[in-house]
Amino acid sequence: MAQQAVRNSFWKTNQKALAPWLFLAPGMIMFLIYVIFPIIESIYISFFNWDGLAPAHISQLTSKEFVGLGNYRDLLDDDSFYTSLWNNLKWLVLYMLAVPIGLFVALFLNQKVPGIRLYKSLFFFPFVISQVVVGLLFSWFYAPGFGPLYAIIKSMTGSETAILASDTMATYGIILAGLWPQTAYCMILYLTGLNNINPEQVEAARMDGARGLTLLWNIILPQLRPATFIAIVVTVIGSLRSFDLVSIMTGGGPYGSTRVLSYFMFEQALSEYGTAMGYGAAIAFVLFAIMMIFISFFIYRMLQQERNS
Amino acid sequence: MKYMKTLAGLALGLGLSASTAMAGEIVLNSDQTDPAPKKAMEELIAGFEKANPDVKVKWNNIDHEGYKAAIRNFLTADAPDVAAWYAGNRMAPFVKAGLFEDVSDVWKDNGLDEQLKSAAASMTIDGKKWGVPYTYYQWGIYYNKDVYKKVGVEPAKNWAEFVAGCEKFKAAGIDCLTTGTKALWPGAGIFDYIDMRTNGYEFHMDLTAGKVKWTDPKVKAAFAEWAKITPYISANAAAIDWQDAAALLSQGKAANYVMGNFAVDTFKKGGMTNDNLGFMLFPEITAGIPRAEEAPTDTFHIPSGAKNKADAKKFLAYLASADAQTAMNKTLGQLPVNNKATVGDDPFIQAGFKELSSAYALAQFFDRDAPADMAKAGMEGFQEFMAKPENIDAILARLQKVADKVYK
Numbered sequence: 192m193a194q195q196a197v198r199n200s201f202w203k204t205n206q207k208a209l210a211p212w213l214f215l216a217p218g219m220i221m222f223l224i225y226v227i228f229p230i231i232e233s234i235y236i237s238f239f240n241w242d243g244l245a246p247a248h249i250s251q252l253t254s255k256e257f258v259g260l261g262n263y264r265d266l267l268d269d270d271s272f273y274t275s276l277w278n279n280l281k282w283l284v285l286y287m288l289a290v291p292i293g294l295f296v297a298l299f300l301n302q303k304v305p306g307i308r309l310y311k312s313l314f315f316f317p318f319v320i321s322q323v324v325v326g327l328l329f330s331w332f333y334a335p336g337f338g339p340l341y342a343i344i345k346s347m348t349g350s351e352t353a354i355l356a357s358d359t360m361a362t363y364g365i366i367l368a369g370l371w372p373q374t375a376y377c378m379i380l381y382l383t384g385l386n387n388i389n390p391e392q393v394e395a396a397r398m399d400g401a402r403g404l405t406l407l408w409n410i411i412l413p414q415l416r417p418a419t420f421i422a423i424v425v426t427v428i429g430s431l432r433s434f435d436l437v438s439i440m441t442g443g444g445p446y447g448s449t450r451v452l453s454y455f456m457f458e459q460a461l462s463e464y465g466t467a468m469g470y471g472a473a474i475a476f477v478l479f480a481i482m483m484i485f486i487s488f489f490i491y492r493m494l495q496q497e498r499n500s
Numbered sequence: 501m502k503y504m505k506t507l508a509g510l511a512l513g514l515g516l517s518a519s520t521a522m523a524g525e526i527v528l529n530s531d532q533t534d535p536a537p538k539k540a541m542e543e544l545i546a547g548f549e550k551a552n553p554d555v556k557v558k559w560n561n562i563d564h565e566g567y568k569a570a571i572r573n574f575l576t577a578d579a580p581d582v583a584a585w586y587a588g589n590r591m592a593p594f595v596k597a598g599l600f601e602d603v604s605d606v607w608k609d610n611g612l613d614e615q616l617k618s619a620a621a622s623m624t625i626d627g628k629k630w631g632v633p634y635t636y637y638q639w640g641i642y643y644n645k646d647v648y649k650k651v652g653v654e655p656a657k658n659w660a661e662f663v664a665g666c667e668k669f670k671a672a673g674i675d676c677l678t679t680g681t682k683a684l685w686p687g688a689g690i691f692d693y694i695d696m697r698t699n700g701y702e703f704h705m706d707l708t709a710g711k712v713k714w715t716d717p718k719v720k721a722a723f724a725e726w727a728k729i730t731p732y733i734s735a736n737a738a739a740i741d742w743q744d745a746a747a748l749l750s751q752g753k754a755a756n757y758v759m760g761n762f763a764v765d766t767f768k769k770g771g772m773t774n775d776n777l778g779f780m781l782f783p784e785i786t787a788g789i790p791r792a793e794e795a796p797t798d799t800f801h802i803p804s805g806a807k808n809k810a811d812a813k814k815f816l817a818y819l820a821s822a823d824a825q826t827a828m829n830k831t832l833g834q835l836p837v838n839n840k841a842t843v844g845d846d847p848f849i850q851a852g853f854k855e856l857s858s859a860y861a862l863a864q865f866f867d868r869d870a871p872a873d874m875a876k877a878g879m880e881g882f883q884e885f886m887a888k889p890e891n892i893d894a895i896l897a898r899l900q901k902v903a904d905k906v907y908k
Contacts, residue, residue: 244572244597265905270898335736336744356739356887444682445738446884463568464867464876466593 236472243468262473286430293377318375326439329368358448384418530584531567540831579805581812587622588864631801638852639794666732676732678754680745687882688866697785701792708869710907790860
């Protein structure tokens with residue numbers, strides 16, 4: 192009985208402090224097991240030379256060998272790493288086009304015409320289908336021999352250009368394929384944003400003589416700021432994790448010229464010809480560090496906005 | 501006390517059911533999802549179960565590309581009793597990680613050292629045998645006889661003739677040599693042959709084993725021979741799959757294709773017949789070098805984590821037997837490894853048998869002879885070389901850099 196009383200009073204006195212943690216616990220435990228722990232483990236692995244096949248006790252030949260920062264040193268001396276980094280940069284910059292194009296399409300579709308819902312869903316369609324399907328469609332589109340784009344270029348210039356076989360053009364070809372669904376995503380974000388525009392402000396601005404680009408720049412865009420923020424965040428993250436399209440369309444080729452960091456990591460650690468687990472983990476960590484820069488910046492921005500409002 | 505009894509009963513029951521499931525069942529993982537290999541596998545399993553009525557085979561058939569990734573997981577996590585893989589350096593990582601069982605006793609007890617002699621070397625690591633080979637197939641040049649006739653070229657007897665023929669095909673607007681290197685490996689077949697014909701089998705093996713540098717002048721000499729035909733190779737090879745290139749040959753847009761015998765099926769589906777599909781050996785480059793050929797071997801292994809090794813060894817012994825290999829390769833359309841087995845009467849299989857049995861030595865294939873990381877870098881280099889032969893020095897320097905890391 193006495194014990195019960197003590198327990199009761201402990202619970203009663205600390206209820207307010209404990210309750211939030213109890214409610215947070217399931218989520219936090221999951222996050223710990225599936226996010227935090229794997230991050231720490233892969234950083235740990237990146238200090239080893241390990242083929243990922245056998246744990247150290249089974250074999251003496253392929254046991255994990257501690258190499259310290261050796262994997263990172265090798266990385267700095269690896270041309271493929273710089274190719275991947277450079278391609279990631281191309282992705283980051285060009286993928287941003289999805290934001291203005293998405294805005295343009297959203298403005299274009301934001302009108303009351305019969306059947307507009309159908310058009311909206313058609314524009315949104317590429318985002319609904321899988322990236323793998325997008326990749327396949329575009330690789331057929333570019334394919335030498337039977338691809339429509341190949342045929343068009345041939346009929347116009349007479350030269351036989353296979354975009355995905357050219358080390359200078361292939362990455363742009365893949366980014367173009369990626370822009371298709373990403374634009375649709377940005378469009379839908381802007382369309383919902385446009386629904387929340389204050390009509391009175393627009394009315395007032397019209398009365399003051401604002402129209403066209405002035406209206407868009409000074410009245411509409413400031414109100415769309417939350418949508419723009421989200422659109423930029425998802426586009427940055429989407430560009431850094433571009434993996435499926437590269438894998439489907441070129442497999443990193445021709446001769447490794449379309450590699451990006453995420454695909455490079457997969458190739459080194461997990462693919463048919465890659466058994467360098469430690470090296471792959473080092474690449475993953477570099478990618479993680481790059482992403483962290485953006486993610487912390489976005490979180491900082493969000494916190495700031497919350498504080499201001 | 502009552503609980504204890506129940507627990508004991510439960511444990512006994514579990515133990516019993518587990519042991520009955522174990523006795524006489526082997527789990528087999530493989531990747532034969534194409535129609536012919538699948539049928540051959542079904543026949544093999546049926547034959548084995550008939551010969552060993554007390555053993556049942558549970559077969560997990562996994563998609564070919566997915567298998568290469570899956571095998572790493574299942575060997576360490578949940579090992580089957582028998583698993584399909586490949587000979588040569590391709591099995592080395594698993595052997596060295598202790599994931600494959602030594603099966604030298606199966607070889608010894610069944611006289612396989614004699615019967616499977618041609619593949620013995622490629623199954624041996626550290627003096628022990630690590631699996632049983634059951635089939636292999638030849639590589640060579642498949643060509644379109646109609647195109648040869650139309651342009652007026654005779655099948656080449658040596659490299660100079662081949663290059664001269666290429667010029668004629670080019671003038672007729674036909675790709676002399678086609679290939680599709682989107683998946684990288686088809687390009688390695690061309691390199692293997694050119695290197696073996698220029699520098700010989702031993703040099704090629706030393707190169708793939710890391711004993712010779714990629715910057716060696718002899719390697720450069722091989723690439724110089726290759727450079728003679730790069731202008732005549734299909735221009736967009738890097739963007740197409742090998743099947744697309746096979747279609748170019750069937751349609752008469754290309755004349756020659758360095759390929760494995762499995763492609764015959766694809767050529768025939770594209771409309772070619774035994775009458776207009778030709779097969780020839782890769783022509784001689786350096787006169788007098790003994791002729792080595794490419795013959796990748798497919799194999800079965802026992803994982804070291806297998807639960808029923810006794811019956812798994814019975815399975816390997818059956819797989820190695822002349823009768824089983826005769827039947828299986830008849831369905832596969834490939835060559836049996838067992839020298840007592842009978843070879844099918846298809847003209848291409850007969851040609852392959854003649855080619856391989858008279859060869860000086862057999863290579864497995866670049867991506868099975870060289871370690872995985874080296875193979876990948878090498879095949880990318882070959883792809884780049886075919887598109888941009890002028891980059892040769894940069895390519896070889898890069899390959900040597902990879903080699904320094906891989907073979908250290």
